[in-house]
Amino acid sequence: MNKFRALRVSQDESGAYVRRVIECGIDELPAGELLIRVHYSSLNYKDALSASGNRGVTRNYPHTPGIDAAGVVAESAVAEFAPGDEVIVTGYDLGMNTAGGFAEYIRVPAAWAIKRPQGLSLREAMLLGTAGLTAALCVDKLEKTGLDASAGPVLVTGATGGVGSIAVRLLARLGYQVAAATGKAEQADFLRSLGAGQIVERAALLEGVDKPLLKEQWAGAVDTVGGDVLFNVVKSLRYGASVACCGLTAGVNFKANVFPFILRGVNLLGVDSVELPLMVKASMWDRLSLQWKLDGLESLAREVGLDQLPGEIERILAGQQVGRVLVRLI
Template sequence: MTTFTALQARENDAGAFEQVLIERHIDDLPAGDILVRVRYSSLNYKDALSASGNRGVTKQFPHTPGIDAAGVVEASSVAEFSVGDEVIVTGYDLGMNTAGGFAQYIRIPASWALKRPQGLSLREAMVLGTAGLTAALCVDKLEQAGVTPEAGPILVTGATGGVGSVAVALLAKLGYEVAAATGKAEQGDFLLGLGARQIVLRSELQDGVDKPLLKERWAGGVDTVGGDILFNVVKSLRYGGSVACCGLTAGVAFKGSVLPFILRGVNLLGVDSVELPLVVKASMWDKLSLQWKLDGLEQLVEEVSLTQLPEVIGRILAGQLVGRVLVRVD
């Protein structure tokens, strides 16, 4: 029986959660259409929540997190995939309640997997991962809402994070004037290097929570944090502007009113990358591999092994990470 290495999140005798490397048997994996030998994964905030025992993300422990995986098909029971196909898997239930990408093997339904676009390597796909896919979806939503580079500055909140950093780079590539908002003032050079034209401190976006409207500043926005900061961005949109919302690190609730919507005609656009139809995911990955392909991805990424993951999970929960974390699955 083939064994493989996996990171397992489990509750110890003291009631605290820990992450340890274990050996698993392939026969212990859940049923599925394809068996994938994972080459790369990536670390997202949701992975850290799962790894630390958040039962809103993962209900049953012990568990292997990892909502992203890129690898090679080693067995398939469906015609759509053959042994040797290189595939990308993001979202759905992977790494939430189904054993995820922080392991050398996953077994999944065929409906979760995409064949790797020719313009991206497996490694590049996981430098982007769910964060990059989400950033692309946000930009796509803004474009669909009519936000153009000529409309004015675009604000990205949580700009040093995974989604935020990719959004800054992607918007800059497409010709937008990007304002990068962050609580990490010392990362200004990093953000300017990604293409941001101005740095906005997070504290500036926290003022005016009790006001129904704020001065018009932004033609659009990508919000990765939620909470009152999100609605302050909404209140600061120029007439007809739009903000794409995809995160909640600053909270799930905000103080809001209808005034920005009925006086300025602005739009709050929700973005989900988890249960999105596979055909939509495929179209975004195609864009990211062709006309939206980013140069200089290496400046965004820290590469780690499965062995190093527990320490890095602690750092992301403490808000100490910048950019993306690529997980090399040896």
């Protein structure tokens, strides 16, 4: 147990960031009450940013990314956890400035871990991962503002990505009419298999960027891309409707005006799954294991090992990821 494998990102002599699977020592891990043998992780856009040297995500290198991990406690310094407990760790500083889940072992504070809900296996938990947790938080927030399945079509942008694909599946599972927006027209059948009843071309969501308002279309929306797409979604919400915003792959800025907010009373809802209080995370994981449990998760994911991760990181940075990428570490 003294040695384990991990994906390590470092800078070479030219300043370029390189990714290699290396052997590490347990004593190299940071301080924390829990030593966890990781069974599964998953690949997220934030992991790809960390793995490409984005200092807004990770300040110091060499570094092991991976904001998700599910595994078994190997050592515990607190009474709340015992060796053998199966746990989930997502968010907080894992994989950002703390060595993350793209490794066979992690060491973390006990305050970051929740015990695996009985209704989910470790594998299922990472088929969902931060993407699934974020999608569920978006749907929960929309419903808390009054959205229900009878309200009309709900738009999901970036629908072939991790958060988007699970949001489509979850909304369809809950009985909503789902419109899936994507720039990957060839994935229309995949999106319909998740439950989307309408496919929207991404280019259509960029029409009318300079207009103050657009035709009312959506009873609600989950936006995973940001940028001008997000504000066009805001401008096309029905009266009193909301969009839950959780991503930035299309950019962090958009051309805004107040008209949709003061003439239609719409809401722009921010969703964060990183610093969420642990009790809220645990409650959402419980919901995903019970009344919101999704079948067919395997159809959303491809499984890879550590050695395949560098190539998968290039794919997600190039906008080519579809669904989820499950990382197996056992």
